[in-house]
Amino acid sequence: MNWNRFRQPDLILKLIGDLTEYKKQVKFMEVCGSHTMAIGHWGLRKLLPENIILISGPGCPVCVTPATIIDSLIKLKSVTITTFGDLMRVPGSHQNLEQARAQGCDIRIVFSPMDALKISQDRETIFIGLGFETTIPGIAFSIVNAAKNNNQNFSVLSLGKLIPPALDALLDDKDLKVDGLILPGHVSTIIGMMPYEFIPYKFGIGGVITGFEPLDIVLGVKTLIENLDHPRIMNEYSRVVRPEGNQIALDLISEVFEITHAQWRGIGEIPDSGLKIKSKYADFDAFRKYDIKTSDLEENPLCLCGNVLKGKILPPECPLFAKTCTPDYPIGPCMVSSEGSCAAYYKYER
Amino acid sequence: MCLAIPAIVVKKTHNDMGIVCLGGVEKEISLMFTPEVRIGDWVMLHTDFAIQIITEEDARETLAIFQEIPPADQREEKI
Amino acid sequence: MTRQLIKEVFAGEFRISTLDDAVCIDGSLTVTTDAYVVNPIFFPGGDIGKLSITGTVNDLCMNGSRPAYILASFILEEGFAIDQLHSIVSSMQSTAEEAGVQIIAGDTKVVEKGRCDGLYITTAGIGFLPGGIHLDAGKIRSGDKIIVNGTLGDHAIAIINARQQLGLTPAPESDCAPLHEVIRILLQNTNLKFARDATRGGVATILNEICDDTGLGIIIDESSLPVKYSTRVLCDMLGLDPLYLANEGKLIAFIGEANDDLLSLLKTYKYSYEAAVIGQCTNEVKGVFLRTILGRLRPLLMLASDPLPRIC
Numbered sequence: 065m066n067w068n069r070f071r072q073p074d075l076i077l078k079l080i081g082d083l084t085e086y087k088k089q090v091k092f093m094e095v096c097g098s099h100t101m102a103i104g105h106w107g108l109r110k111l112l113p114e115n116i117i118l119i120s121g122p123g124c125p126v127c128v129t130p131a132t133i134i135d136s137l138i139k140l141k142s143v144t145i146t147t148f149g150d151l152m153r154v155p156g157s158h159q160n161l162e163q164a165r166a167q168g169c170d171i172r173i174v175f176s177p178m179d180a181l182k183i184s185q186d187r188e189t190i191f192i193g194l195g196f197e198t199t200i201p202g203i204a205f206s207i208v209n210a211a212k213n214n215n216q217n218f219s220v221l222s223l224g225k226l227i228p229p230a231l232d233a234l235l236d237d238k239d240l241k242v243d244g245l246i247l248p249g250h251v252s253t254i255i256g257m258m259p260y261e262f263i264p265y266k267f268g269i270g271g272v273i274t275g276f277e278p279l280d281i282v283l284g285v286k287t288l289i290e291n292l293d294h295p296r297i298m299n300e301y302s303r304v305v306r307p308e309g310n311q312i313a314l315d316l317i318s319e320v321f322e323i324t325h326a327q328w329r330g331i332g333e334i335p336d337s338g339l340k341i342k343s344k345y346a347d348f349d350a351f352r353k354y355d356i357k358t359s360d361l362e363e364n365p366l367c368l369c370g371n372v373l374k375g376k377i378l379p380p381e382c383p384l385f386a387k388t389c390t391p392d393y394p395i396g397p398c399m400v401s402s403e404g405s406c407a408a409y410y411k412y413e414r
Numbered sequence: 415m416c417l418a419i420p421a422i423v424v425k426k427t428h429n430d431m432g433i434v435c436l437g438g439v440e441k442e443i444s445l446m447f448t449p450e451v452r453i454g455d456w457v458m459l460h461t462d463f464a465i466q467i468i469t470e471e472d473a474r475e476t477l478a479i480f481q482e483i484p485p486a487d488q489r490e491e492k493i
Numbered sequence: 494m495t496r497q498l499i500k501e502v503f504a505g506e507f508r509i510s511t512l513d514d515a516v517c518i519d520g521s522l523t524v525t526t527d528a529y530v531v532n533p534i535f536f537p538g539g540d541i542g543k544l545s546i547t548g549t550v551n552d553l554c555m556n557g558s559r560p561a562y563i564l565a566s567f568i569l570e571e572g573f574a575i576d577q578l579h580s581i582v583s584s585m586q587s588t589a590e591e592a593g594v595q596i597i598a599g600d601t602k603v604v605e606k607g608r609c610d611g612l613y614i615t616t617a618g619i620g621f622l623p624g625g626i627h628l629d630a631g632k633i634r635s636g637d638k639i640i641v642n643g644t645l646g647d648h649a650i651a652i653i654n655a656r657q658q659l660g661l662t663p664a665p666e667s668d669c670a671p672l673h674e675v676i677r678i679l680l681q682n683t684n685l686k687f688a689r690d691a692t693r694g695g696v697a698t699i700l701n702e703i704c705d706d707t708g709l710g711i712i713i714d715e716s717s718l719p720v721k722y723s724t725r726v727l728c729d730m731l732g733l734d735p736l737y738l739a740n741e742g743k744l745i746a747f748i749g750e751a752n753d754d755l756l757s758l759l760k761t762y763k764y765s766y767e768a769a770v771i772g773q774c775t776n777e778v779k780g781v782f783l784r785t786i787l788g789r790l791r792p793l794l795m796l797a798s799d800p801l802p803r804i805c
Contacts, residue, residue, distance in 0.1 A: 065420055065456040065468060065470060065473065067420050069473070070476075070477070073786050073787050073788070076787060077787060077788070096416070098416055098417060098805065104791070105785075105791075106785055106789075107785050107787055107789030107790075108787075110789060111787060111789055124805065125805060126805060148461075148802075148803065148804045148805075149732075149801035149802040149803045149804075150801070150803040150804060150805050152801055153798070153801070162798075173657065173802065174657070175461060175462065175657055175659060175731070175802060175804075176461040176462035176463075177461065178462050179462075179657070179658070182658075195804065195805070196416060198416030198418065198460055198465065199416060199460065199804060201447060201463065201465070202444075202460070202461050202462070202463045205444065205446060205463070248416065250416035250418045250460060251416060253418075253458060253465050253466045254465060278787065279476075279477075280476075283476070300476070302469075302472040302475065302476065303468050303469055303470075303472035303475075303476055304458050304466050304468055304472075305466070306466070310447055310448075310465060310466055312446070312447050312448075312449070313447045313465065316447075391797070392797040392798075401805070402732075402801075402803060403732075403805050411792070411794060412791050412792070414792060416804070416805060417731075417732050417803065417804055417805065419726060419729045419730045436723075436727070436730065437721075437722050437723035437724075437725065437726025437727060438723045438726075439661040439662060439664075439665065439723050439727070440663075441659065441660055441661055441662070442660055459730070460804070
């Protein structure tokens, strides 16, 4: 299994060359932050013909998480907070988790929910359960494991969000005009193709489940172009994604979580797009255990992250981009995460 | 939004756990979402969980699409 | 952020005009100081002791000096295990012998439990600059080549694995090593203009600093970067870029020209056997750029903070 086969420059450039035959302007949305990063890393945005425009979507779970979560967590005493590294530098109203750690809060970066479980063996621990459907099964596992072992030290702050409802809300906005979607390859590994089937019927556009290597992305774009006249959901990433997804993972998610409405920072409330821990696992629900509330911080009125997340504008069109809003001093959510659209543009596309 | 990398399964241990090899180093991970995996299979690894088995056949099929694309000036059909 | 702190607080008050790791006094005596706070104290490929010697030696030799003496000061947490201390001190001595330096003086302080992370080491280093050697970033010109002496990012990956207990087997090893011999090979076999060790912030940070100091542009060739396969895979897993990761046995050298003979010679030495030309200086661009394998140029910006592992 040589993954480098999907990075062969001559094949990629040949394929991009073929795309020049298509002359009409099209706009495709890459939903997922990891796609935005990959496109930036390989320089694909500028390599593609000018009439093929890629815009970034809301697929950055850090960007869409309310910043007041940070404030609530920092206030907790005598509990160890475990988090993926992604969240460490997201500004709360006064400081981020990294700064709080420097001042003595016990905040630890973990690579996996299983690491958080290990830490909880001898101390009260919250795991910040951030992510989309790719990450949620592992978070569910940690809760089931804690329940099985009656590990009352462990709890999860459930911040998981769901992609298909977000796409529904986004595409419903008449101001957003996209001709197709580059769908997230790893989310789709879990959920399969079915949850996207409403898109061609409701909105008349297609979507291609795409991998993250440069060859995958260019093939995804090509497939979208070839199917503009008969939009449907297709799977370029078939070596990983099965049409039915991963049923064991889906069953575990249903076992632990129930669907709820959720606030997406920069977008607003999206119905049925969040996950709440079921009452049978209430002991491991950090929201209940520590009575944590969240609300939206008032965003800078000049910040156009909402429009960036919805794919209506590109980051450079925001007046704050690269001037007062930079990765070192992020103002809006799209810049706070290293894979947010604005951060990716700042790093790769200028 | 989801970094995942391919890794080869070298051992299955207890409780749905296993050992994978990635880039020459081994790591213990959970195989609970891919219980049917066999030693020697490749899996997609995300935060210590194998989220799916990678099929070489499909990998080759994806690549075959590229290998078969003739140069633009020799194509009969236009997009 | 550290660089900013140095500029804003220290350089002004101390009236230091340059921010080099080492300073040459009267054209022949090079001095440096550094502090070592690595956690964990023991890691695959080294320990805090070895690091304190290689780090000091490398700071001294980057300007062409022969490292000669080290003074070491220890801050110990009360209750620090004596056998561990023996091991660290022994490691320092063997590393010093390899580098041809003598540890000539020291100091020890013990602080209450909880007031430091086990052990901190501060060093001062003394070296002697042979006559006729004057390495200076001001000598770098458009067209000069950029060489690294081996694979990038290994130290950072070793520390992350050890600190985060990722359980990788075999545990990736730090590249912690003294570079005085690599500098000597470069001095004797090429027109070496400037060198710097690529520690915290990695190669990308040093290159950006050079661009800031010289006004030149730099283009790095992605396909030329020497990165271990395991490091590359682990970086993909953790969302990290080897160009921004710390090394403790790697330098970046700016040379007038590179040729196969130079590379062949470097490859005969244990700490440069994977040396590679990774790019060159140019007036065609401003700042540091990476030419990707697809032939595009994309910027390699300076990061303000250390990169963090991510899952997204």
